[in-house]
Amino acid sequence: MKNVLVIGATGQIGTELTMRLRQEYPNGNIVAGYIKGAEPKGIVAESGPMAEVDITNAQQIADAVEKYHVDTIYNLAALLSATAEAKPQLAWKIGVGGLYNTLEVAREKGCAVFTPSSIGSFGKGTPRDHTPQDTIQRPETIYGITKVTGEMLSDYYTRRFGVDTRSVRFPGLISYVAPPGGGTTDYAVDIYYSAVRGETFKCPLKPGTFMDMMYMPDALRAAIEIMEANPDRLVHRNSFNVTSMSFDPEIISNKIREYVPDFKMEYELDPLRQAIADSWPNSLDDTCAREEWDWKPQYDLDSMTVDMLKQLRIKLGIEK
Numbered sequence: 336m337k338n339v340l341v342i343g344a345t346g347q348i349g350t351e352l353t354m355r356l357r358q359e360y361p362n363g364n365i366v367a368g369y370i371k372g373a374e375p376k377g378i379v380a381e382s383g384p385m386a387e388v389d390i391t392n393a394q395q396i397a398d399a400v401e402k403y404h405v406d407t408i409y410n411l412a413a414l415l416s417a418t419a420e421a422k423p424q425l426a427w428k429i430g431v432g433g434l435y436n437t438l439e440v441a442r443e444k445g446c447a448v449f450t451p452s453s454i455g456s457f458g459k460g461t462p463r464d465h466t467p468q469d470t471i472q473r474p475e476t477i478y479g480i481t482k483v484t485g486e487m488l489s490d491y492y493t494r495r496f497g498v499d500t501r502s503v504r505f506p507g508l509i510s511y512v513a514p515p516g517g518g519t520t521d522y523a524v525d526i527y528y529s530a531v532r533g534e535t536f537k538c539p540l541k542p543g544t545f546m547d548m549m550y551m552p553d554a555l556r557a558a559i560e561i562m563e564a565n566p567d568r569l570v571h572r573n574s575f576n577v578t579s580m581s582f583d584p585e586i587i588s589n590k591i592r593e594y595v596p597d598f599k600m601e602y603e604l605d606p607l608r609q610a611i612a613d614s615w616p617n618s619l620d621d622t623c624a625r626e627e628w629d630w631k632p633q634y635d636l637d638s639m640t641v642d643m644l645k646q647l648r649i650k651l652g653i654e655k
């Protein structure tokens with residue numbers, strides 16, 4: 336049995352991870368942690384416990400951990416890359432201050448902690464193709480700086496205090512349940528909404544901008560499998576490169592056009608997002624995750640596209 340607190344349970348990952356964890360551990364308490372004003376609704380609210388947990392408030396984290404006998408915390412609270420550039424102080428407060436609060440509660444109460452890092456933890460100077468697991472990480476965005484700090488702080492808590500911290504560096508995550516919002520890779524979600532609505536998609540990134548991406552079912556599996564992995568096999572902890580695919584706007588739009596032949600895309604560049612994307616890898620090497628805990632993605636661009644189009648048509652009530 337596992338008792339899990341998901342901090343940020345109403346976000347893009349949290350909404351789906353909470354439900355997935357409830358399926359995975361039906362006898363445990365899977366607590367949906369939310370901030371005031373963003374209470375879980377529908378199935379997330381109805382299918383298990385929830386608690387107000389603002390990650391900047393250590394007492395709220397401790398209270399939820401105590402009340403529900405939590406042994407594992409999924410810390411998903413973060414501002415995504417573009418939003419973080421607009422609010423750098425808040426990005427640090429949530430990304431680093433919030434992580435510190437989480438790790439301190441974990442140290443005192445004996446919890447394991449998962450805090451996702453990102454392809455945003457890399458920057459100029461990082462090899463851009465087949466980016467290795469252990470390499471230069473000198474990001475210039477506040478998002479990236481919080482992610483590298485998070486990786487290092489999490490490793491420190493494991494070395495120094497024996498807290499069981501593990502995580503992955505997520506690529507852009509593509510999903511149809513809850514929207515991302517404020518990320519550099521969001522275009523790869525928005526493009527599917529435009530395709531099913533019959534709208535011309537305005538792409539904020541220029542052709543040739545390659546980034547790693549992953550479909551949400553694979554991301555959820557990665558988050559669960561790394562926390563279930565045999566610790567004796569783990570050489571690394573924070574954070575593992577994981578990826579499913581790498582594409583640029585031309586490749587994804589051409590793939591969509593195979594299923595929506597009249598789909599149209601125009602370029603309307605967003606200089607901030609373009610600059611961020613230009614500082615991130617083109618493609619990651621996730622050999623260490625494959626070797627240390629048998630990571631293997633199930634979706635590629637084609638199977639993801641088929642499912643995204645199908646699921647979005649159902650969600651938006653759009654006939655083919």
Ligand code: AKB
Nearest residue numbers: 415416453518519520
């Ligand atoms: C973002 O674009 O900010 C995120 C990420 C890759 O970390 N989706």
